[in-house]
Amino acid sequence: MATLTLRSWPFPENHEAELVWFGSPFMDYKGNWRIRVAFKTSAERIKVVSYPWGTIPYLRIGQIYSNGTYDQITPMNGSAFHITIDALNQGTVTNGFKLPKRLIDFGKNPELGLQNVIQYQSNGLTYCIPVIELIRALFINSRYLAYYLLQPHGLDLLIDNRYSLGGTLHFDLSNRVPAKLATDSNVRHLSWIYTDPMIRSLWDSVYQGMFSHAVKSSPYNPSATLKKGVPLTIDLPPIGPIEMHTRGVQFIDYVLVKEIIAIGGFQHPSNEILFWHPSKKRREWSSGDKAIRMIPGSKNSDYVLNDQSDNAKEDSNQDVLETPPTIMQFANYPLVETRRTSVRHSNTGNEVIVTTGRGGKHTAASEEVSTQDSMAGGDTPPIDFQTLETILASDAIGLEPFFLMIEMLKKTFQVKVRMSVVRVPPGKRFSVCMNGARRTCAIVQVINGITSSYIIEVARPDDWSISTLILRPRNQLSFRKIERNIRQLLDGLVQKGGHWDQSVLNQCETMNIEKLKHYQSDTIREWASRLAGKLMT
Numbered sequence: 001m002a003t004l005t006l007r008s009w010p011f012p013e014n015h016e017a018e019l020v021w022f023g024s025p026f027m028d029y030k031g032n033w034r035i036r037v038a039f040k041t042s043a044e045r046i047k048v049v050s051y052p053w054g055t056i057p058y059l060r061i062g063q064i065y066s067n068g069t070y071d072q073i074t075p076m077n078g079s080a081f082h083i084t085i086d087a088l089n090q091g092t093v094t095n096g097f098k099l100p101k102r103l104i105d106f107g108k109n110p111e112l113g114l115q116n117v118i119q120y121q122s123n124g125l126t127y128c129i130p131v132i133e134l135i136r137a138l139f140i141n142s143r144y145l146a147y148y149l150l151q152p153h154g155l156d157l158l159i160d161n162r163y164s165l166g167g168t169l170h171f172d173l174s175n176r177v178p179a180k181l182a183t184d185s186n187v188r189h190l191s192w193i194y195t196d197p198m199i200r201s202l203w204d205s206v207y208q209g210m211f212s213h214a215v216k217s218s219p220y221n222p223s224a225t226l227k228k229g230v231p232l233t234i235d236l237p238p239i240g241p242i243e244m245h246t247r248g249v250q251f252i253d254y255v256l257v258k259e260i261i262a263i264g265g266f267q268h269p270s271n272e273i274l275f276w277h278p279s280k281k282r283r284e285w286s287s288g289d290k291a292i293r294m295i296p297g298s299k300n301s302d303y304v305l306n307d308q309s310d311n312a313k314e315d316s317n318q319d320v321l322e323t324p325p326t327i328m329q330f331a332n333y334p335l336v337e338t339r340r341t342s343v344r345h346s347n348t349g350n351e352v353i354v355t356t357g358r359g360g361k362h363t364a365a366s367e368e369v370s371t372q373d374s375m376a377g378g379d380t381p382p383i384d385f386q387t388l389e390t391i392l393a394s395d396a397i398g399l400e401p402f403f404l405m406i407e408m409l410k411k412t413f414q415v416k417v418r419m420s421v422v423r424v425p426p427g428k429r430f431s432v433c434m435n436g437a438r439r440t441c442a443i444v445q446v447i448n449g450i451t452s453s454y455i456i457e458v459a460r461p462d463d464w465s466i467s468t469l470i471l472r473p474r475n476q477l478s479f480r481k482i483e484r485n486i487r488q489l490l491d492g493l494v495q496k497g498g499h500w501d502q503s504v505l506n507q508c509e510t511m512n513i514e515k516l517k518h519y520q521s522d523t524i525r526e527w528a529s530r531l532a533g534k535l536m537t
Helices: 053-060 129-137 144-148 182-196 196-218 222-228 400-413 479-495 502-507 524-535
Strands: 003-005 016-027 032-041 049-050 065-066 079-085 093-097 116-122 125-130 160-167 167-174 242-251 254-266 271-276 281-286 291-295 302-305 321-332 335-338 342-347 351-354 367-368 382-394 416-423 440-448 451-458 470-475 512-516
Touching: 016 049, 016 222, 032 053, 032 502, 049 053, 053 129, 053 144, 053 321, 053 382, 079 116, 079 254, 079 416, 116 129, 125 129, 125 242, 129 196, 129 254, 144 196, 144 382, 160 182, 160 242, 167 182, 182 196, 182 271, 182 321, 182 335, 182 382, 196 222, 321 416, 400 416, 400 440, 400 524, 470 479, 470 524, 479 502, 479 512, 512 524
Parallel strands: 003 302, 125 254, 167 271, 254 321, 271 335, 281 342, 291 351, 302 367, 321 382
Antiparallel strands: 016 032, 016 065, 032 049, 079 242, 093 116, 116 125, 160 167, 242 254, 416 440, 440 451, 451 470, 470 512
């Protein structure tokens, strides 16, 4: 799994720091949007750092960083919660200072405490969702969408043409949408925002609320307020009912939502979409020689954020980094087809090696990239993010029963839980579910006293037959070694076509590994009890 290392990094070498909160987006002196991010270590108070606003799709509250790097395998602070609300507009907007200090303590930092939070009542609990997290889950699944969200009429700049004909939505994307993100899921998402009046109004309200606040604060110089930063607000429409699967922490009857893993309850205005993008070309074959470029080394998948760049370069084929997935469920699931007008010629003859061009990237060092907005004449290669997966509401994400079981395990046996959800590595048919979405996997750390165990649960929306893995480290094993073992297990799972590779299991000699089968006859309580029996022995 690729990594992105944040620079600058204010903590000592090898000290772990948790991302605990977000501050306001603001403009720097160059006119670039940035976001304040609050980190905390076990030894130090909260430190606030700023990064380019385009980094926000990669960031989640609860991520653990070391030397500026977050490993997606690392379980994050919080456990799973399922939330059902009648409508988005039934929440109460407050600020972070109104939250119980046992949930989060801002240390009297007004920049952090004044960030807006929406409170929803459900099943006797008060769920507190940071506005910036709701906005991220609904809208910001990529770097380019982050920047167009904070531009007046930014959405219109992404669409070249849009009209309906014979019940089909014709939807033409502009070249401002990166070629690698002109995918079916992103087309469903972007066309939903653009054509649903209430969702479009919700999108527009983010920039409008920020700019209105700036005008009221500085009528003759709104940019002065924007440079200080404005807490994000949002006008919530009467859309519902809404269901969310989240990661959060609980204190008495309050739950602070740190990440929205899946959100559903939406109706797309169209049932068929015919989309076009400048990169979509019809391939025509001929019998000429086929040029092959020799690449000097395999492509490096690790990146370092160049925080000093003024702007990212324009690059329609920029690299895309997969982030923790956010799954969006639609009550209807529009069929997406691609219209291809121009032609790409391909040869099928003999292979001829050519040495011109820069070829691939060397493995000697991580590549410097930028998450600033792209401009002609930019100084650093861009990186974008892929976080969104769209599925039909009737399709499960495949982890719902597991989330319920983990929550029951936590309450019944008084254990502490940390968790993360990652995509299964690509490369085999098993990596993609029948609905076209990438298969996911939950990694849960269960802390019982001074001992920790790890649970790996592969999503099974298709009832795939695969056992839960329980990992118990022998002696004192560093988490970096545990991470390597988990990554090795997941790679072996994919190479084995969706089954745990016994030879890989045998290589993890520093851990006791057990399998726990799924039984359809099990209740959630019985499943939790069987798992606890394995963990507590």
